[in-house]
Amino acid sequence: MKAVVVIVATLAMAAAHICMVSPRQRGTLQGLDKPGAADCIRLSPEPCGGQKSDGNTAIFKPGVNVSIIFQKNLNHWDQSTPGSFNIAIGDSEEKNFKTILSVKDTNSSSLTYYYPNITIPMEETKHAVMQLTYVTKNPKAPAVFYQCADFAITRE
Numbered sequence: 001m002k003a004v005v006v007i008v009a010t011l012a013m014a015a016a017h018i019c020m021v022s023p024r025q026r027g028t029l030q031g032l033d034k035p036g037a038a039d040c041i042r043l044s045p046e047p048c049g050g051q052k053s054d055g056n057t058a059i060f061k062p063g064v065n066v067s068i069i070f071q072k073n074l075n076h077w078d079q080s081t082p083g084s085f086n087i088a089i090g091d092s093e094e095k096n097f098k099t100i101l102s103v104k105d106t107n108s109s110s111l112t113y114y115y116p117n118i119t120i121p122m123e124e125t126k127h128a129v130m131q132l133t134y135v136t137k138n139p140k141a142p143a144v145f146y147q148c149a150d151f152a153i154t155r156e
């Protein structure tokens with residue numbers, strides 16, 4: 001039993017993971033709160049790690065400040081080259097992403113939740129895409145982890 005645990009832990013350590021909780025990411029959030037959850041690893045291609053849209057999971061009013069929630073599912077901070085978590089908003093074609101927030105990675109432990117505030121754009125749209133990236137800058141980890149969430153911006 002102990003051997004199995006060690007193997008699982010070793011595999012998990014091979015990759016940092018990131019999950020977007022609110023607005024809810026594409027796909028499911030199974031295994032959240034366990035380091036190395038399969039749904040928290042989306043590696044390629046850009047911009048959404050290959051995960052297709054399954055519809056909007058949030059509606060915001062234009063220009064409001066909202067607190068979003070994501071989880072560093074696995075820590076891959078490297079002291080000499082700290083990475084970052086970045087939020088960008090793009091159009092329904094998954095293009096024209098603009099970075100609206102960048103948070104420096106620290107030695108926070110796996111499963112740490114982040115609740116940064118962002119400002120929603122002013123333009124109304126039936127479908128925009130919020131992209132979260134974990135840029136590790138860690139030579140022992142994949143360079144970038146992706147998650148996307150679909151949402152609308154409307155005054156109503």
Ligand SMILES: *[C@@H]1O[C@H](CO)[C@@H](O)[C@H](O)[C@H]1NC(C)=O
Pocket residue numbers: 079107109
């Ligand atoms: C990072 O955090 C871990 C766990 O708390 C700790 O063991 C380690 O010493 C820390 N590393 C540095 C460089 O501070």
Ligand SMILES: *[C@@H]1O[C@H](CO)[C@@H](O)[C@H](O)[C@H]1NC(C)=O
Pocket residue numbers: 065067115116117
């Ligand atoms: C987010 O905004 C709320 C209220 O608008 C504020 O209380 C909170 O400190 C902000 N959080 C961050 C991380 O800036």
Ligand SMILES: *[C@@H]1O[C@H](CO)[C@@H](O)[C@H](O)[C@H]1NC(C)=O
Pocket residue numbers: 065117118119
């Ligand atoms: C909304 O967030 C922005 C940063 O994105 C901040 O400059 C501004 O003060 C915030 N406004 C309110 C009302 O919290």
